[in-house]
Amino acid sequence: MYVGQAIRRREDERFLRGRGRFVEDITLDQPIAHAAFVRSPHAHAAVTHVDTAQAAAMPGVLAVLTGADWTAAGHGEAEGVWPVKDMSGADSRTAYRPLICVDGVVRCVGEIVAMVVAEDRHQALDAAEAIEVAYEEKPANTITAGALDPDIPLVHPAFGTNEVMVTEHGLKEETEAALANAHHVTEVVVPTNRVTAASMEPRAYLGHYDRVNDRYTVWTTNQAPHIVRRYFTKSLHIPEHKLRVIAPDVGGGFGMKLYHYPEEGLVLWGAIVCDRPVRWVGTRSECLLGDTHARDHHTVGRMGFDENGKILGVKFETLAAFGAYESQWQASITNAYHFTMLSLAYDIPAIHTQVRAVYTNATPVDAYRGAGRPEAVYQVERMIENGAQEMGIDPLELRARNLIPPEKFPYQTALGITYDSGDPPVLMGKIKALADYDALRAEQARLRAEGQWMGIGISAFFDMAGAGPVKMMNDLGAKVGCYDVASVRVHPDGRITVFAGSHSHGQGHETTWSQIAADRLGCDIDHIDLVEGDTDRVPMGIGTWGSRSLSTAGMAVYTAADRVVAKAKRMAAHMMECAPEDLDLADGEFTVKGTDRKLSFAAVANASYHSGDRPSDLEIGLEETSFFDPADCTYPSAIHLCVVLVDPETCAVTLRNYWAVDDVGTVINPMVLHGQVHGGLVQGIGQALMEECAYDAESGQYLSGTFMDYAIPHAEDVPSFGLDAHFTRALGNPLGAKGAGESGTIGAPACICNGVIDALWHLGVRQITQPMTPKKIWRAIEDAKRTQH
Amino acid sequence: MKPPPFDYCCPDTLDEVLTLLAEHGEAAKVIAGGQSLVPMLNLRALHPGVLIDINRLPGLDHISLEDGQLRVGALARHKAVLESAAVSEASPLMALAYPYVSHGPIRNRGTLCGNLCHNDPASEMPAVALASGAEMVLQSAGGTRTVAAEDFFTGMLSTAAEANEILVEVRVPRAPAGQGAGFHEVSPRKGDFAYVAVGATLQVADGACTGARIVCAGVGDGPHRAYAAEDALTGAAPGDDAFRQAAAAAADSIDPSEDFHADADYRRDLVRSLTRRALADAASRCN
């Protein structure tokens, strides 16, 4: 058995030796031209004039293109994959992100106004600098909290409001009643900071038009290549069968690389116009500005408790930033992933949430590792923490009293979602032991007596992973079917190629999909190759996002492999003159049960392609495809616990310990699982302590355009993680596996913030907006001192 | 690929460098490690006509202790300075501060002299140079002159070096016997530019502080020396009371800038707490 083993990642050899093949590494017969873009330096402005004459005459320049050219060519914009509905049932006020400014108004810093295509990158940049754009600045707003206030400038005046839509979910009256009758009510105002994925490989695209065969090819840093074809049907009006999309090695996606970014459409447009392949590779500054941003909620929440700390009801009012335009998947956050998960790991009888999505003059927001769930956990856990502190109940004990007990599974939350399996109390018991919780509280008391500030943070949650099923996700708004696809092709020599509609950009599918296939096919893992990320080779796919690949594409691999085995058994039975049911398949050989009669898998494969001696109703060949629609989402769960130390003078935070206990169902590869948890935790720690896409409130200027200003954690900023696990089987797929990609980012921000608040509670500090940089902690303490006097 | 167009020369001798500088003047930029210059070029924040690369010049990567002076040449990399025994012997303050200067890959290329010429307001070494009474040896086609640190750092990203001069060497007098040093910094992550850094040196004679030096980085246009705090210490008995008073005086002596990373009040309070810590450390290292 390969499943369950920590075998080394098969893809690491090429990555560690620098031999990966990324979009920037692609070479073609024709020389590749380069694109550069002129971007708005203003948050909101009318574009009154674009003068391209000088640029067009510069050396090496092949084309200078503007929004007017785009419109003249009849091109359009990509549609949302998850279009929004207002709770009234009406369509929301939707303005999709344009690929290039076409209506004479730029609505955020970085919006593309013109493109230069030139022989080399340098020439393209020089020419872009020579394009003169005249702007008339307009008032702008980048702040989510105030977006619906009366005098705030409108991002899209035609709508008459900055509100995209309002949605409400849960039990309104029950929640009001629960709060009214509560023994204690905790109220918090919690903004969730705007962050971005900051993937190691910047976004990059290469477009090519083959005029002879009338076919288009796009190499793209994308997580869902088949969905890219869908975008192009609306942006450049290219039929899906005419476009080949290749997502080669991609260096990190995190949700951020799911979308039809302006540059992706524009390079192919440039290639068509210039009759030359055109490439663009984002600079770090372009990416920090133009990659979708994430989170950016502003929430007011109230939670009611009885006298024992049992949660009676909780109510949320959230403003959720869309940024200047609606990005293709944005509404999946507000309409599917955020509200559904607000019960976390707790048995809460009444929940009500209202979300008002708003436009601001900022980069569009979309999904990033966790997408809606980090916000949900932060919003709920901040209330639980403050509630426990206010009521004088040990925060872990108060949580334990509210966990969903195992006998309540499958557990339907007050929001109507049903968690199939889980056992939160066991996770709590494990983390309590792992961290030696009681000793930590004793240490905290001792240090506090010495003037040292130590805090213990906790968060406990469920995640909705593994989107589909198709119908459920359609009902939550998805316009793409959330299934996935795999083909298992056995070659005549018995070796195997697996084609999957998922895409690995750090997840290790070459290893884990092969583990699954090798077990089902009873073969050596080295006899299997995996193909992903090419729409001409893989039949169909919905891609990798939302911790879904294992329970969709992985299960399609499983199912297709089983179909191959069923067919191969019929051929083998024919050859061995027995019944297919009498055969076992292991170690590359069919054996007749209870005998020593054997036939190699390779011989059966060869006969499947080349022998006329076969059952009359058995088709030639040995290849099967599965379009796998899971029976349910998966609901992984976890509890995190951390220790922070806050320097009483400088307010610098040291994250001293971090523990996480995860329930991700059946584990394919524990090493890959740990890698996923580690990476997610570090990104969550970044969100908590240092990461922020910041705008100047006055000018709307973007302040986080380099890694000097957008800090992400270094290895030395994080402790060695203490991980443990407890597994309950997922019920929606044959392996019982749950998603594991997002747990770290989902739980860490809340956990760390609760730790810092716990360290400072005795000083009167009740909330600190993330990232909790030393200056904000210092300010919060100063403010607390002032209000206490 | 990203910078604006420029001409580039990479001479083999110092004379050639000086001739080129004389010829091009303001249009020229010297490039040493490139760790500050190249980011600015890539952001197209600078448009130099010509880059004069000094990396091929022979004999300028020295780090030596001669005649009671630490001498660090224009091509001594951060990494070499950080690991140099001569530095820890001659300038404990510099040795304490160096681990805070940037990250491994940047230290492999960046130079101490380039760092001093760049004079980032949050940079540690200009403050150390100021505290240590360092001298800058500047050379042009017209000759050589020496400028004291207190005259060298003239403001935000600017120094007394003329466009036709290069800093060939920085000289740091050996720390007096018995002097103790302390250095503390708060930055977003270790190796990042400081929100605030404070360095202090101290001597104690007959139970009283003498010759205190207190310098700050990250509080204004460039390195800041807290004279009032030094004066407050002179003659005082070393100890928490004296250090707290000096720390308060240091905090009063600055008019810190506000930016995205830190506001003025926080910076002032950091100067206070870090000064006290640096002095306490320095006192514990006096002998």
Ligand SMILES: Cc1cc2nc3c(=O)[nH]c(=O)nc-3n(C[C@H](O)[C@H](O)[C@H](O)COP(=O)(O)OP(=O)(O)OC[C@H]3O[C@@H](n4cnc5c(N)ncnc54)[C@H](O)[C@@H]3O)c2cc1C
């Ligand atoms: C991510 C990052 C983090 C950093 N963190 C820190 C930090 O925490 N603390 C810190 O102090 N620095 C930090 N730095 C800057 C780093 O220390 C640089 O190496 C240093 O500031 C410049 O040295 P250089 O040799 O690379 O100079 P260059 O970049 O080559 O040049 C810098 C400037 O000095 C001029 N110059 C260089 N050498 C000479 C010379 N001999 N004579 C005259 N002019 C000269 C150049 O013309 C240019 O104007 C950081 C840099 C980066 C990229």
